[in-house]
Amino acid sequence: MTNNQLEAFVMVADYRGFTAAALHLGISQSAVSHAIRSLEKELGVQLFIRLKADAELTEVGARLLLRAREMMGLYETIRQEAADAQGLKTGTLRIGSFGPSSSLRLLPALLHEYRRQYPMIEVHIDEGPDQDVKQWILDRRIDIGFVVLPEERFETYELVKDQMVALLPPKHLLARQVSIRLGELCSDPFIMTEAGSAEIVTSLFHAKNLLPNVHFRSAQVMSTLALVGRGEGVTILAELALPEGEQLKAEQAYLVKPLSPPAFRHVGLAIHSKKRASPAALAFIQVAKKMDLSKLQSQR
Structure with missing residues (x-):
């Protein structure tokens, strides 16, 4: 064999x-x-x-x-540990990433620094829903993945505290409010995300014994934003999932309001086992731990 x-x-x-x-x-x-x-x-x-x-x-x-x-995975680990003795010159790193939060906001900055330090490591990126990323870690399909914390099945490393925000159509009755209470979102048609924030949004309403008036379910952030912009409903998303820069200017036909009280999700990296992780994966974690990713939060 x-x-x-x-x-x-x-x-x-x-x-x-x-x-x-x-x-x-x-x-x-x-x-x-x-x-x-x-x-x-x-x-x-x-x-x-x-x-x-x-x-x-x-x-x-x-x-x-x-x-x-x-x-x-063990074969690659042996090969990389041998290379590590020479300065981790070669190897492969397989990363799992979900949605705009990790794929567009966190991963590019991390990869830039990682490639600067380890230019000969070949990086493979698989993208999919957050639940798929977790399964890929379990199946050993990837070495490391971005996940929403807590996640008890893996060894995890928190990267960023991401604020949950309400999204409203521009002319909504609540447009002048500085922040939005969950109960104020229950009378409007609600667009429920089925992406990385789905469990958090559901748990927020459940904790307050509230039931949103769900009219739409969307797995794609851009579809959700388009629905809000057309006045079809309101929603709650994680701030890091929203567009930024020139894309923000083109897409922001909606209002972004913090929740009251504030709510957050925690995004981090997960590996199956540190003991069996490859040197390339451990090096990626070390790079991530040394970087200040809080500056990637949207400035609105």
Whole structure:
């Protein structure tokens, strides 16, 4: 069993096909097929059900996939620890990121500093909903991920305290108020986010025994902003999820008001286990801990 075989196994599973896996790996489809056939022969089991356009994991293949990811992670850790003795010159870092908060506001600044210090580390970024990022950490698909805290399943490192804000149409009756109480948002049609702040927004209302008048559910921040701008309803989002700069000027057909009392969410980094984390992942954490990310908060 070789690392190339395991890598082919994981890539075919992730991309659900031999052609897409081959493109990602930069090798021929026949080479990927040969690696999978050899691995299946060595293990004595069928890992995939071959379809016309896709490849689906068999039941045993799905069970073995997690072990394959663990073995690949250990292989990369060994390789990086050897490189670490030479100044962490080479290696790979797989990062999971969710939504505008981490992908557009936090990650670029962190990557800029990380690449400055470790220019030879190859960085892979997977983006998806926050729940997907957590699952990717569990599945060992990524080395480190941005998550909303607290998260008891992982070792975590807080990065920023992010204020929750109410968003109103420009001509709303509450437009002149400095801050907004949760109860004042219950009579209007409410646009419930299904992105990284969903659990926090729901818990805020639940803690006050309030029930918002949910008319829309949106997983995309820009769709939510457009609905508010058209006067379709009100919502609550995290401040870091909102556009900034020139994009803010183009999109801000809405009012942003802090909540009363103030409410926050905490965003941080999570790894499965510090003991088994790669040097590249630990180095990323150290870079993040030394940076002041509070300046990335929106200035409104």
